[in-house]
Amino acid sequence: MPLVVQKYGGTSVADADRIRHVARRIVDTYKEGENVVAVVSAMGDGTDELLALARDVSQQDHPRELDMLLTAGERITMSLLAMAIQDLGVPAMSLTGSQAGILTTGRHGHAEIVEIKAMRVREGLDEGKVVIVAGYQGVDPDTKNVTTLGRGGSDATAVALASALGAGRCEIYTDVDGVFTADPRVVEDAVKIDGITFEEMLELASAGAGVLMPRSVEFGRRFNIPIHVRSSFHDGEGTWVKEDVMEEAVVRGIAHNISEAKVTVFAVPDTPGIAASLFEPLATAGINVDMIVQNISHDGTTDISFTVPTEASHLAKAEAEAVAADVGAGGVSVDERVGKVTVVGIGMKTESGVAAQMFRVLSDAGINIQMISTSPIRISCVVDQHQVESAVRALHVGLGLEGSSS
């Protein structure tokens, strides 16, 4: 019997009615002759409520115990969903991450899936049951401690399970209709994308498209599991993320992000090893550096700019200042009022001129570009934070994304 892994996010299971609705959807699939594994998140704001409880009790960090607490959220959803499915006459069984064999590293709050030993999932499927698995959680096999996977963890659970079980596809149910050519809250005419490659989705997700997290796309790419991102509220097709897409769009979509800060180290002596001496301490401090731009030097010195998440900008500045003093650089500045606009399309590999077109559109809209960084299928520009949304809107029109689904 073919197998599908379905993942339902918090909004899709926010209350009893929605849980029953999800149960019906699962039972429909089951009755069409497919085995179903359903991965669930905590109900609605469940995780936030548990976090608030924790903050109420303690202002300090308790990574192991916080994971123990948060995993109660999916436990509640999964058992309720199993009940609702059984009520429709289909056998069902819920399993925690640990019971489902989701083995992870021991890094609480940010654990990585290392291996899936899905014996109990397979047993349940062999008995004709719908198996419901708690997303976002696993167990460290060395310490037997319960872990959580961090943001986007339930998607990662679903795609990794699909791979471990040899499922034909992974369906990610969410509160939007799919992946759009731009954020529909910013661009009214944004169009749902029917198909997108893993590579493109990875770039869009990394650049701020919130609908999928990069890690789950990366899992899909690595194990070649087609991912169908679709609405849990209706039956319409969503967006297929897969290896190859028929139409090679030059520009597939636009993503933006306003939660980064730009750090610049001025007048750095342009000697070998200078970049390493700057970015090694940042990595050691756990700061996630995104774009890095270094231009050619003048008079033996150069400027190095990079972006970091806004919440890490103070720490990044301190680290950069220490290095600047060490190597005799001119100084460090931080600008938190920046944003990033990214254009992605697999066709850029062969089609030249997209970058020029993008810069022209931004220029015509009166938007100044502060930093540029590219990959073979992506162009990102850092601009003033207040101009990010108008940049996205101008590019959506100017690059021809309006009106036609790609």
Add this chain to the structure above:
Amino acid sequence: MPLVVQKYGGTSVADADRIRHVARRIVDTYKEGENVVAVVSAMGDGTDELLALARDVSQQDHPRELDMLLTAGERITMSLLAMAIQDLGVPAMSLTGSQAGILTTGRHGHAEIVEIKAMRVREGLDEGKVVIVAGYQGVDPDTKNVTTLGRGGSDATAVALASALGAGRCEIYTDVDGVFTADPRVVEDAVKIDGITFEEMLELASAGAGVLMPRSVEFGRRFNIPIHVRSSFHDGEGTWVKEDVMEEAVVRGIAHNISEAKVTVFAVPDTPGIAASLFEPLATAGINVDMIVQNISHDGTTDISFTVPTEASHLAKAEAEAVAADVGAGGVSVDERVGKVTVVGIGMKTESGVAAQMFRVLSDAGINIQMISTSPIRISCVVDQHQVESAVRALHVGLGLEGSSS
């Protein structure tokens, strides 16, 4: 280092403030040089809220999934309590019932503890940690399914753990000061009992004293673990439940219960095996029969009366009527308007006359006795439900329980 197992009920951990308060109490004990294992219930009405969620989703029975759901409650308390203890500078670790090695039968909702494999608890203690264990829950080692122990389950967890770990005592923290000579809501002058034997406590608990469940007292008796029932709101001594108590009270306390119904089968032919043919079908139907009274027969027939929980009275009547028809008995009547008053005291073993004294007090108070049943240390009378409270008050005065702690 000596070891104490402390159990904190739902009221004691109902919110963040109370959890911090419990943490301070545990840390005080720890700093006095004792190892502490803390067993916790769900916060406040946590379990009821989860039950309401389940009812919202489904009106049917889902024993396995309901247990999965309910065990989220203690999980939340235990992780928050671990955080609060760590905040006070003492290492702490929470463990689910399964992680703590609480192995049970597979009967969901009413599982019995079969064995405790407390390796991880011992490891935690050896590392100098306070170990917090989820009460009320365990795991069926055959199916690996999570189970719950039913009413009073957290007390049972605590006493069983104390036994498995060789603790010197088990402290049950609750929202009352201890065990009283009668229910203080009924008898204003009820007095806290300083010491009571397991045997007496077992009789009081079985007769309706709600502060401890019979199963945890039975664990304490079997493994001789002194149980200290005390308030979580202040430091005063509560009630010690143990093997021997210095003073042998003739009457230690009074319990009452108004949730039983009386079933009478009239004019039963007085032949051998008649009781078996009546009570076997009741047992098979899962009906918990409490008192059974059969008097001598007249003209070859006798009346058999018994009490059952009120919610089972209809089923009991139907079963009894089937048997009555089979054996040619006169008929069956059910009276739900009854209550039971029970007087308990280890001294009754040697002191005669307590029964006569009890009947005199009830008679003087104008209360008619419908059924009587005794054990070596207990006398129970079934009376009209509306007279139960006045019977308790009259006996509290008449048997000299007022004013002096026993």
